[in-house]
Amino acid sequence: MQLLKAMSQLLKPESKEVAPQPNGGTRVSYVTPLANIVETSDGYVLEAEMPGVPKDGLEITVENGELTILGHRAPVDSKGTTLHRESRAQDYRRVFEIDVSIDTAHVTAKIDNGVLTLHLPKADAVKPRRIAVTD
Amino acid sequence: MSLIRYQFPQLQSWPSFDRLASLRDELDRMFDFAQPTRDSGLFSGWTPALDVHDEKDNFLVKIELPGLKKEDIAITLDKGVLTVSGERKQEREAKEGETFRSERFFGRFQRSVTLPAAVDAAKVTAAYKDGILTIDLPKAEEAKPKQIAVSVS
Numbered sequence: 001m002q003l004l005k006a007m008s009q010l011l012k013p014e015s016k017e018v019a020p021q022p023n024g025g026t027r028v029s030y031v032t033p034l035a036n037i038v039e040t041s042d043g044y045v046l047e048a049e050m051p052g053v054p055k056d057g058l059e060i061t062v063e064n065g066e067l068t069i070l071g072h073r074a075p076v077d078s079k080g081t082t083l084h085r086e087s088r089a090q091d092y093r094r095v096f097e098i099d100v101s102i103d104t105a106h107v108t109a110k111i112d113n114g115v116l117t118l119h120l121p122k123a124d125a126v127k128p129r130r131i132a133v134t135d
Numbered sequence: 136m137s138l139i140r141y142q143f144p145q146l147q148s149w150p151s152f153d154r155l156a157s158l159r160d161e162l163d164r165m166f167d168f169a170q171p172t173r174d175s176g177l178f179s180g181w182t183p184a185l186d187v188h189d190e191k192d193n194f195l196v197k198i199e200l201p202g203l204k205k206e207d208i209a210i211t212l213d214k215g216v217l218t219v220s221g222e223r224k225q226e227r228e229a230k231e232g233e234t235f236r237s238e239r240f241f242g243r244f245q246r247s248v249t250l251p252a253a254v255d256a257a258k259v260t261a262a263y264k265d266g267i268l269t270i271d272l273p274k275a276e277e278a279k280p281k282q283i284a285v286s287v288s
Binding site for chain 2: 039044049081111
C-alpha cells in the first residue's frame with residue numbers, strides 16, 4: 001500500500017517535493033532527466049535534458065565511481081494562477097556509474113538551452129597505443 | 136574472455152533485503168522521467184510539457200523545449216488557438232563510436248492550446264531561455280477584469 005501511495009503521489013503533477021516518511025525522515029523526489037551517451041575516440045559525451053536549469057543551478061560531482069548530476073530549476077516567476085500544468089516542479093537528478101577508464105580530473109560540462117553536455121575523457125593509460133618491438 | 140572470480144555454486148548468497156528495498160526505488164524511478172507521456176503511444180513522438188498561467192492582464196504559456204535553436208521554433212495564433220511547432224535536429228551524426236544510451240527525441244513536435252479569453256495578437260511576445268519558451272499574451276481590452284464602482288444614491 002505504501003508503494004501504491006507513493007506511486008500516486010508521484011503521478012500527481014503538483015506532488016510535494018518533500019514527502020514525509022514513516023520513519024520520521026523526509027524523502028526528496030527528483031525528476032530523471034532524459035540522457036544520451038555516445039562514445040567518441042577519446043572519451044564519452046553525455047547529454048541530459050534539463051529545461052529550466054540555469055548555469056548556476058548545476059551541481060556535478062564524481063565520487064566513488066559515480067557521477068551525479070543535479071539541476072536546480074529556476075523558481076517559477078508567474079504570480080498569477082495556473083490554469084494548466086504539465087511540467088514538474090521537482091529538481092533534476094541522475095546518477096551514472098562511470099568506468100574506471102575515465103579521467104575524472106578532466107571532465108568538462110556546459111549547459112546550453114537546457115541541455116547539459118558532459119565530456120568525459122578517457123585516461124591516457126587506456127587509449128590504444130602502439131608498442132614498438134625492440135630487438 | 137572475462138575475468139570473473141569463480142564462486143562455489145553451493146555458496147550462492149541469499150538475495151539480500153537490499154534488493155527488495157531497491158525494487159521500490161526502481162518502480163519510483165519509472166514515474167520520475169521528465170516526459171511520462173512520451174511512450175504512451177506508438178507514434179506519439181515528442182510532447183513537450185506545456186503550462187498555462189493566468190496573470191491578471193495576460194496569459195503566460197511556457198513550454199519545455201530543451202536543445203532547440205530559436206530559428207527552429209514557430210509560433211502562430213489563429214482564432215484564439217496558440218500553436219507552437221518546431222523541430223529538434225540531431226547535430227551530431229552517429230558517425231563514430233557506440234551509442235550507450237539514447238533517450239532524447241529528435242524530430243518534429245507540435246502543441247496547440249485554446250486560450251480561455253481573447254488576446255491582443257499584436258502585442259504577443261516570446262522569449263527562449265534555459266530551454267524554456269515563454270510566450271506572453273496580453274489579454275484584449277474587453278477580456279481584462281474590470282473593477283466596477285458601485286455608486287450609492
